[in-house]
Amino acid sequence: MKNIENKNIDDRIEAARKKIVLSLRLFFARKTKQCLNHQPFSEPVTLAGIAIIVGVASAAGVWLFKQMFSLPFRTVFGGFNIPVELLHHNWIVILLPVLGGISVGLIAQFIIGKERYPGISGVMEAAALNGGRLECRKMPVKTVASALSIGSGASVGHGDPSVQIGATLGSMSGQLMRLSDERVRSLAAAGVAAGIAASFNAPIAGLFFALEIIIGKLNVNAFGIVALASVISSAVTQAISGNQPAFQIPAYELNSLYELPFYLGLGLLAGPCAAFYVYLHHFTRAMFDKWHIPRWIKPGIAGLAVGISGFFLPQIFGTGYVTIEDILNGKSFSVSLLLFLVFAKLALTPVCIGSGFYGGVFTPALFSGAALGGAYGLVIQQFFPFLDISPPAFAMVGMAAVLAGTIHAPITSFILLFEMVHDYRIILPLMFAVNASLFLSWHLQKDSVYTLGLTRRGIRLKQGRDIDILDTITVGEVMVTDVVPLQESDSLETTIDLFIRTRNSGLPVVNNTDELIGILTAQDIDRASNEENKAVSTVGEFCTRDLLLAYPDETIAEALQRIEIRNIGQLPVVSRNNPNRLVGLLRDTDIGRAYDLALTRRKKIRYYPPAS
Structure with missing residues (x-):
């Protein structure tokens, strides 16, 4: 009876928590929408304000993360400035990464769970497929796991976790405000730039990293808030840690062009x-x-x-x-x-x-x-x-x-x-x-x-x-397989009647052993129409024998590039192992169908991601 009462209490607490979170999200979303929609100039101002918050929060988060992994590293290895001679041939260093690995493994198995794309790859996937929306709940635990990994001596870096901290903060800000996909993606990119800026004291590099890796192009709409978040993050980092470069090195000189x-x-x-x-x-x-x-x-x-x-x-x-x-x-x-x-x-x-x-x-x-x-x-x-x-x-x-x-x-x-x-x-x-x-x-x-x-x-x-969604569909998925090819001995006049009845713009041509030898197109028929004896001419005399081919296992994008070379309407599809064996026909209408299929698949990946 007591267990049932405790369960009911827990259910009520969880329901109250969800209600509070939902109320806060609705409040922030309503206020943000008012700022974005009421006045023309308020949208960039509001987004800039969010970018400043993301920059400050990212700098603080990365600084805290660095303290987290530097503390165990100092405890374990005596500090970052320890002479490596003191560690050389010290048997205890063999045990410490093992204990750290087991601890991280337990956290991953029982708290974090399985991830399809760890690190920055996950941020890139979210930007491409999910409007920059990242899962935010696990980020604190993943940060602890990253700090424990570095602190126990694992051969990993701090740059990628810093990027994830910033990206998650940026994405979370956009999601709380219920902004559009484009705005959430831009804020996630702003968080990425802020993470790099805080991690390496390099605001310009943070800006270009976000543009090259996350956005992939110079997006004018995103440039301003990404740059602002990166600069703010660097300024906060310098205020906390000082204005020193990442590495103190002597001056460099190019002594000779040789x-x-x-x-x-x-x-x-x-x-x-x-x-x-x-x-x-x-x-x-x-x-x-x-x-x-x-x-x-x-x-x-x-x-x-x-x-x-x-x-x-x-x-x-x-x-x-x-x-x-x-x-x-x-x-x-x-x-x-x-x-x-x-x-x-x-x-x-x-x-x-x-x-x-x-x-x-x-x-x-x-x-x-x-x-x-x-x-x-x-x-x-x-x-x-x-x-x-x-x-x-x-x-x-x-x-x-x-x-x-x-x-x-x-x-x-x-x-x-x-x-x-x-x-x-x-x-x-x-x-x-x-x-x-x-x-x-x-x-x-x-x-x-x-x-x-x-x-x-x-x-x-x-x-x-x-x-590129056409890279996700293969030729074999959309090609026509029930193709009745022309025989090279068929009469050209009879074939012309067939083209008119079926409205084909081209058909493959085979010989008496069913080996592909060419394709007859509307252009070939136009060329043959000037011949006086076309009634006794055969398909083999006028078909195009210099073929561009497609294969069932290649992507539609690859086949489309080949089609555009000659501006043709179809490609014979042949076996990889035997290029003379016809297995199908890829037409321009099939490519349109492939595009629709790819859009459907993209939505499926977004809402129902494949298992790892």
Whole structure:
């Protein structure tokens, strides 16, 4: 009886809570709608006010997050400035990431639950498919899990969690006000910019990150509030933490233009490293997904790998900020040590995130780029002593080069490096390396670390954010299969009558063994109409034999590009294994049907997301 009474009390409390939340949402929505609709000038003013709130809240949230992970890290590892020699071969460092991994795994399994797209990929999906609407309830717990991951030494970064904090605050503001999809998406992007600005003290980089990664284009309507939120967030961060760049480094100088080809060489090395890093992220996630063991054990296994690696290379623990700064300040590192750090970070970060640790890929990419550039600079310095090479300069450029190849956002990489080091004299080497890295990385791995997981689930984003819905439908789903082809020996005059009766604009042509040899179109019939003996002419004499083909497993978008090459109305669909075997016909009317199907599927993904 007592249990029933307690349940009734709990139900009443929950009902009262929901009523209060609903009342608050209605109140804020009503007030916001009044401000947005009553006066023409009130909309930008109101949105600007919300952007300011998002900027302040994001800065405070990111600052609190940094305190959360720095506290356990100081407790565990003695502080960010601890000499790594004290950690080297210290057996306790093997155990600590394991305990952290198990703790994070328990939080993930019993509180957070399964997520389809962790991190920034989830923000991108929400911006493309769900009007920027993010699930806000789990963000505090995910922030704690991220802080615990970094604090226990997992090889993850703080940039992505900071972005999620800002994006969630921006999205939540729009949802509370019941704003339109476009406004909520813009506010989520404003939160993303504010998160980057607070995390790296880089407001301009935050602005371009939101435009390149989340919005995907220079949206005039969103630009103002995104820029405002980023600037406000940076101002609050500087008021709390000071106006220092992310890394304190000596001044850089380009001593000779003869150095530029070597920076190009650095970009050619950074591109494959970035592509490998992207591939490993999704390989390790698939690998851990296939392991049929309790979810909370998986981060513990990854923590063991981190602990064993950190036993020999303690620099890989956590974000690695101290090591990055040491490399940039020219601290003595051997080439072999730097190369070990490159590949250890590139491998361990995907292992940590794939197993279930919470954290980002942003800062580890900077770490790997700094180590790669530092090692490369030392080699060049040894072989070309007369050029007065500065290895820290190559380390700076390497950071941006690997980052650009990883996230496919060159402008963000340019600006972020400038703002972090406060040195704009590095522009020429930076352009050489970043462009070379991005070119190679894109050709080796066309998707970025954020979009590859979405692409493999059928969500292909154009310009990074705006979904191309025709990329979600294959030719085999809409092609016509009950096609009766023409025989090459058929009379042309009889075929003309058939075209008139059936109103076809083209039909495939096969030989006596049913192999596809061509297609007869209305243009071919027009060409044949000038022939005097067309009554005795055959289809095989006038059909087009230089064919453009489609395949059942390719997307409608790919087939449409082929159709537009010759402005034709249909494509024969053939088997991949046997291009002479006709399996269907794709017509322009089928493409219109594919568009309707894709719109329906897009709505289904939005409201009923597929399981992970």
